[in-house]
Amino acid sequence: MTNQELLRELLEKGNISQAEAAALIAEETKRPCSVRTVRAWLADASLPSARTCPDWAVNVLKESLKAQGKPVE
Template structure:
């Protein structure tokens, strides 16, 4: 993985985690929101691979489309205090 890809991966993962924390969402709820927004099945296991430590072989880069869908899915939600 080149430095640009690594930087993008870290940025997306950090942003994904921040959204979960901001709205008090579980990984399962995030997978359901992304599925509802995209119409494409995104399971809990997939979300876990996106949030896994990059050193773990099963970790994957969180795609921009998933982050966009999560943002759209949380527009109606209120942030937790």
């Protein structure tokens, strides 16, 4: 499973929006993470705005959701 697929799954299972995901990632990493960034990670690879979703982003979001007691597995 790709990081893009994992990210999409975490958004669905955690029942959170792209904006909420961006906020959680930014809060945990203490680095900016915008909704636009999350959208780029989720974009179809054929689009010019598409970016590869990094491992650290998936891991941070998963841990943040776990800490909130949301299902991630």
